[in-house]
Amino acid sequence: MSLRTLRSLVAVAVATAVATTALVGPPVTAHEARQGGPRHHAPTLRQAAPPGFVIGSAVAGGGHHVDQPYPDPFPNDRVYRHLLGKEFSSVSPENQMKWEFIHPERDTYRFGPADAIVRFARQHHQVVRGHTLLWHNQNPSWLTEGDFTATELRQILRDHVFTVVGHYRGRIQQWDVANEMLDGSGQLRTTDNLWLRELGPGIIADVFRWAHRADPHAQLFFNDYGVEGVNAKSDGYLSLISDLLADGVPVDGFSVQGHLSTRYGFPDDLAANLQRFADLGLETAVTEVDVRMDLPGGAEPTGAQLAQQADYYQRMLEGCLAVDTCRSFTVWGFTDKYSWVPVFFPDEGAATIMTGDFERKPAYYALRSTLADAT
Ligand code: 9MR
Numbered sequence: 001m002s003l004r005t006l007r008s009l010v011a012v013a014v015a016t017a018v019a020t021t022a023l024v025g026p027p028v029t030a031h032e033a034r035q036g037g038p039r040h041h042a043p044t045l046r047q048a049a050p051p052g053f054v055i056g057s058a059v060a061g062g063g064h065h066v067d068q069p070y071p072d073p074f075p076n077d078r079v080y081r082h083l084l085g086k087e088f089s090s091v092s093p094e095n096q097m098k099w100e101f102i103h104p105e106r107d108t109y110r111f112g113p114a115d116a117i118v119r120f121a122r123q124h125h126q127v128v129r130g131h132t133l134l135w136h137n138q139n140p141s142w143l144t145e146g147d148f149t150a151t152e153l154r155q156i157l158r159d160h161v162f163t164v165v166g167h168y169r170g171r172i173q174q175w176d177v178a179n180e181m182l183d184g185s186g187q188l189r190t191t192d193n194l195w196l197r198e199l200g201p202g203i204i205a206d207v208f209r210w211a212h213r214a215d216p217h218a219q220l221f222f223n224d225y226g227v228e229g230v231n232a233k234s235d236g237y238l239s240l241i242s243d244l245l246a247d248g249v250p251v252d253g254f255s256v257q258g259h260l261s262t263r264y265g266f267p268d269d270l271a272a273n274l275q276r277f278a279d280l281g282l283e284t285a286v287t288e289v290d291v292r293m294d295l296p297g298g299a300e301p302t303g304a305q306l307a308q309q310a311d312y313y314q315r316m317l318e319g320c321l322a323v324d325t326c327r328s329f330t331v332w333g334f335t336d337k338y339s340w341v342p343v344f345f346p347d348e349g350a351a352t353i354m355t356g357d358f359e360r361k362p363a364y365y366a367l368r369s370t371l372a373d374a375t
Pocket residue numbers: 062063064065094095137138179225257288340
């Protein structure tokens with residue numbers, strides 16, 4: 001065989017080997033299969049998470065977005081949707097399941113936008129947190145200005161719970177049944193909460209019972225802000241929930257929202273606080289994390305601010321991971337492009353884990369390495 005023939009035979013053999021590898025690819029391990037494919041790049045958040053632990057985001061739409069100069073984010077922003085599907089294993093409709101959105105008129109339910117999120121979640125193998133059924137805020141004006149009797153109001157609420165929870169039966173992992181029931185001193189919000197004011201505190205137990213009948217497999221939660229640490233408000237929840245459990249009310253969980261600011265210290269007793277709810281036999285969760293910072297006159301975040309923010313995100317996640325029943329950790333939006341923070345807090349912002357251009361911030365990497373370390 002001439003040298004030339006040998007060379008061309010080798011060339012063919014090499015080309016065939018390359019083509020075969022390209023077609024078949026390296027073998028997929030069982031671990032990769034679970035995570036959705038071979039891992040050629042750094043893992044996403046959901047890939048880094050330990051088995052059984054979900055990492056979520058709120059799904060932008062409704063609420064403050066309605067007055068912003070951009071189209072409804074979730075249906076329209078392709079980059080946003082891509083990252084939402086890729087990075088997260090849990091989604092929470094930011095506004096799309098709230099009363100004013102899903103029940104805009106007395107006889108009208110508008111399920112379309114929330115249905116689209118639930119469908120997206122199914123396609124992307126994500127669980128859903130439902131948010132929310134009993135709250136003082138974002139109730140439609142037909143309801144708040146309706147001048148209903150207590151009997152009518154109770155019937156309206158019962159119908160709403162059976163209709164909405166029933167509509168998503170089997171599709172919701174955790175429902176924020178009761179949102180922000182207590183004030184800062186741990187007392188029921190009987191003034192600004194329409195339901196508590198008109199129907200009395202007993203309505204809370206009714207709503208949990210109705211929701212449980214409408215979807216027996218959904219975990220039913222109390223959810224609030226300012227209850228990350230041990231304080232008067234979280235003490236109030238501990239005693240409220242203990243009483244409800246003693247009465248056989250189907251409460252399954254207690255969650256802390258986690259809207260933090262670099263202005264204030266970090267709630268170091270987060271894990272200890274969650275643990276006392278876990279000790280009641282409850283699931284726990286962190287449901288709405290963001291860490292805002294002062295940006296006077298639209299200033300850019302400094303390196304020090306971003307580092308402090310990353311540290312707060314990391315410690316929130318570590319606090320959750322330290323408690324056996326805390327298996328769900330959700331950020332309240334993952335990009336500054338759509339965050340509620342600058343709309344509600346002038347001169348504050350940059351509260352999420354990615355910039356408005358979807359660049360990952362130190363907080364993103366802090367979450368990812370904390371998840372990976374826990375695996
Ligand atoms: O992010 C939500 C924003 O779009 C709404 O305009 C706002 C109205 O109250 O609610 C925001 O979400 C809140 C959540 O439902 C409950 N916890 C506090 C969140 C931030 O305000």
